[in-house]
Amino acid sequence: MPPFAAARIDYKKELNAEQYAVVSGGDGPCLVLAGAGSGKTRTIVYRVAYLIEHGVRPDEILLLTFTNKAAAEMMSRIAVILGAKAGINVWGGTFHSIANRILRAYGTNVGFTPNFTILDQEDSRDLIKTSIRELGFDAKARRFPSAAVIQSVLSYARNAMRPLDETVERKHPGLSKLADEIGRVAEMYMRKKRQANAMDFDDLLEHLSDLLAREPLIRAALSERFRYVLVDEYQDTNRLQAAIVRQLASHHKNVLVVGDDAQSIYSFRAAEIRNILDFSRDFPGAKTFRLETNYRSTPEILTLANEVIAKNTEQFSKELRAVLPSSVKPVLAPSASTGREAEYVADKIAGLIEDGVPPKEIAVLFRAAHHSQALEFELMKRDLAYDYRGGIRFFERAHVKDALALLRVAANIVDEAAWLRLLRIQTGIGDVSAGKVFTLIRAQGSLAKAVQAPIETVLSNKAAAGWRDLRALLEDALAAEGRAASLVRAVLDSSYVEYLENEYPDARERVDDLEELARFAEGYQNVGEFLAELTLDDAKVNGRNAGKINSVVLSTIHQAKGLEWEAVFIIHLNDAGFPNRRAATEDGGLEEERRLFYVAVTRAKKHLTLSYPATVARDSFELAGPSMFLEEIDPSSLDRSLVDGAVGVTDDWPVYEEPAVESGGEFAAIAKRMKNIRK
Helix, strand or coil, X not given: CXXXXXXXXXXXXXXXXXXXXXXXXXXXXXXXXXXXCCCHHHHHHHHHHHHHHCCCCHHHEEEEECCHHHHHHHHXXXXXXXXXXXXXXXXXXXXXXXXXXXXXXXHHHHCCCCCCEECCHHHHHHHHHHHHHHCCHHHCCCCCCCHHHHHHHHXXXXXXXXXXXXXXXXXXXXXXXXXXXXXXXXXXXHHHHHHCCEECHHHHHHXXXXXXXXXXXXXXXXXXXXXXXXXXXXXXXXXXXXXXXXXXXXXXXXXXXXXXXXXXCCHHHCECCHHHHCHHHHCCCCEEEEECEECCCCHHHHHHHHHHHCCCCCCCCCCCEECCCCCCCCEEEEECCHHHHHHHHHHHHHHHHHCCCCHXXXXXXXXXXXXXXXXXXXXXXHCCCEEEECCCCHHHCHHHHHHHHHHHHHHCCCCHHHHHHHHHCCCCCCHHHHHHHHHHHHHHCCHHHHHHCCHHHHCCHXXXXXXXXXXXXXXXXXXXXXXXXXXXXXXXXXXXXXXXXXXXXXXXXXXXXXXXXXXXXXXXXXXXXXXXXXXXXXXXXXXXXXCCCCCEEEEEHHHHCXXXXXXXXXXXXXXXXXXXXXXXXXXXXXXXXXXXXXXXXXXXXXXXXXXXXXXXXXXXXXXXXXXXXXXXXXXXXXXXXXCCCCCCECCCCECCCCCCCCCCHHHHHHHHHCCCCCC
């Protein structure tokens, strides 16, 4: 018995029966289905402690995680349980960090010296840019895909182990005509890395997998060394990572993977749910454990969560059971419009804070980043500080600022900053050319005259092509006659969308943002008023948020995975927003969308509110029904709330009726047009 294990751990006392079964019986291939809030990390940590306490050397244990934070937390908890020296030699870390350690020892077998360099994301993009330039693709009259787009496509293809041309078609169909050129860039990029004795993050995994596949003696040595392999968040592994796990566990077959297929939501990053669903096929005779005792949420929230996920067919059956006492039901809150939804949520947030709930224990979750826009604006107006997680707040995003720049020049012909922003995103127009063009525009005195001026005569052929694209947009701006929404839609109908496709890996989401901005702008006729309100309120909320930690959290659901709050609002749950329309048309997409909703629901500890607007524009009559996921919930699991008295709720499901209280013509019009939304 190792000296640090002299004081034995009482595992039955420290763990529940489900966790203890895993910790004490996890030899051989094991699949641990760990439901949300079921103590997954605790189980893994105690399994490592159990192995060490029962004579397994720490350096014979391989613990694979997805983030450095998770690895550090587990290693520190192992040290607390067994003593600081006990877990110091455990091979614990992310897939990439473990790959780095192995390749430092065996890299010569795949053509790299032990002192190879690891390229970060920026380094990688710079090499891709150089490859594009050396191949002459940046000199084309039209834009070529940016280094960021090519980096994203290449990374997905390698992690998903799919052909590059197939990936281009799947991820960026608009670039399919350039698949051959993108392939040539990828080849040169790979060649440059080898010449520089350098690897990017994806190389670490790919070269490790190649090493293990091509060198049987090395594979045998490593798989014999690691008597036990443990993998956290197995539902998030991609095909390349799963291949590495199979290779490293090939000798002893003591592989224990922990995950929840119901929380597999990262297919856009090449995560492959089949890895966890087919684990028993990859490891015949595997044992399956279930962690279904939930320590996070109330029984009412878990009842709803179980109903939500039960509709999926490609999954393992499981049912979360609550430890917490019974509390209030989740609330369903339909509202007349996105503006009314934002007001309702802001009211409820203010009420929770007044009742003593710390702001940092309140979160608003949404399917897509643009769904937060109306709420952000409402919180700005109320001077309520919020922390936008995992991204940039709506009105600070580059593409939103690009669109607003058009509104600014339409309102003020001499707005130099706005003109320079518009000009610099055009093909062939750099800082010098942009300055020349602005000088000529300012001399015209009006947008109409600027459009007619022969500005391309002072530009190169490539820059002139860029100016012609912008001039077409400016002509549409003139036709909009100062209507804010029409100006934004002019951007969506212009070559700017092609620019987004070529420049950003998430171009589709950025287009969605602009469509939401157009809908939001419909509430304003005067462009100047719209811009002034945005700028002044944004400045106010930025000032209030400076240095603030205890703020309400706004987050996409993807960014919220693994987190929890006392009170959670899930907004914009209508059929126009959730499930995502594109995802719903993809193979397996609808089930992943349902898993995403399940993840959102299981973030809540005590209070859960589900809301949706009956119209998708800010204050218009463009109608939308509830999300299909709401319709799948037993109505008895919800407490229905009326927002502004505009929406009636029957015992069966929402039916839009005449308002019971005086609420104005808008609500009456909506009520007349929305009878029985389920039809």
